Amino acid sequence: MRNVLLTTAMVAASLTAGVVAPGVASAAGQGPSFTFALLGDTPYGQAQEAAFPRLVADVNADDDVRLVMHAGDVKSGSTSCDDAHLTATKGLYETFEDPFVLTPGDNDWTDCHRTAAGGFLPTERLEAMRRIFYPVPGRTLGVHEMKVETQARDRDHGDYVENVRFTEKRVVFATVHVVGSSNGLAPWDQLPGGDRPELRLAEYEARKAAALDWIDQTFDAAEREHAPGVLLLLQAEPTASDGFTEIRERILERSRAYGKPVLLVHGDEHVQEAEPHYAGVPNLTRLETFGDTASQWLSVTVKPKSPEVFSWVQRIVPAA
Secondary structure, three states, rough: OOOOEHHHHOOOOOOOOOOOOOOOOOOOOOOEEEEEEOOHHHHHHHHHHHHHHHHHHHHHHOOOEEEEEEOOOOOOOOOOOOOOHHHHHHHHHHHOOOOOOEEOOOOOOHHHHHHOOOOOOOOHHHHHHHHHHHHOOOOEEEEOOOEEEEEEHOOOOOOOOEEEEEEEEOOOEOOOOHHHHHHHOOOOOOOOOOHHHHHHHHHHHHHHHHHHHHHHHHHHHHHHHOOOEEEOOOOOOOOOOOOOOOHHHHHHHHHHOOOEEEEEOOOOOOOOOOOOOEEEEEEEEEEOOOOOOOOEEEEEEEEOOOOOOEEEEEEEOOOO
16 A cells, blocks of 8 residues: 555655645745645536636635646546537636646546547547647746746647646746546547547557656756756656556656655545655655545645755635
8 A cells, every 4th residue: 555645734744855834925036935726637517617716716815826737637527528618617727817737637638538528539639628728839828827838849749738847946847748547548448439549559659758758858957957846747646557657667767866856746536645755766755636626725835945845735715
């Protein structure tokens, strides 16, 4: 069984790369720290869509927060993947006042072959996801947009507009497109006409190659800039199983060699938890955000001069 710490109180005694502490008030570009809101797997269904504006209002009212990051799955796996649904959800995200950074989830495209989700060809839905949620390469969503580096500028991986990188308080942040359903390897067995293994595997291999390059580029940038920490945002935990093996090993290898705090952030499993010394790497911590809820979020603070660099607290949205 994994050494998982489920509550912020339990983490405080033993984390090396993420000690739970109150968020420190600061503004982007000022002071010693930087705080962002972390979400994932939300909103799921009509009830959460209706409640989502309260979550937005709670985040917007927090003077410490200067950025919102979402760990993927903009909808549940049993709701429609059509353009109208995706566009409506994007509209909710655009009401965050701060820059909004999103990495795609499996519910957003690869699981769209499911009958309940509309029976879409996943690769077609991935194109739609990029068109709707990443309309301007190198720019985030949110009322106040932010410029970011995007892998779409890379001639070898020009399709991957969703893989972005930026630096705040000298800490390097990156999103890496890694999703559930075995990182997209799970058969598209509910697709009308059946699975399309050649297309599915070709997509997987191309996205894996892009992810491995982006991980390397992120750590290369951190080493070049003498960054005090690195944060990687994925949708799914890169477990030691099919679909994730090479990405997991690359993250472990580069984190171990880097030696400074690395925070591996993801969603997908809908259980907020933290795991220090992830996979035996002393400076690597896995942090999973809340999922399947519009009433909870994490406030994550980056304090580059602290030994831990990363800290977080749970937040509950006040009832209406």
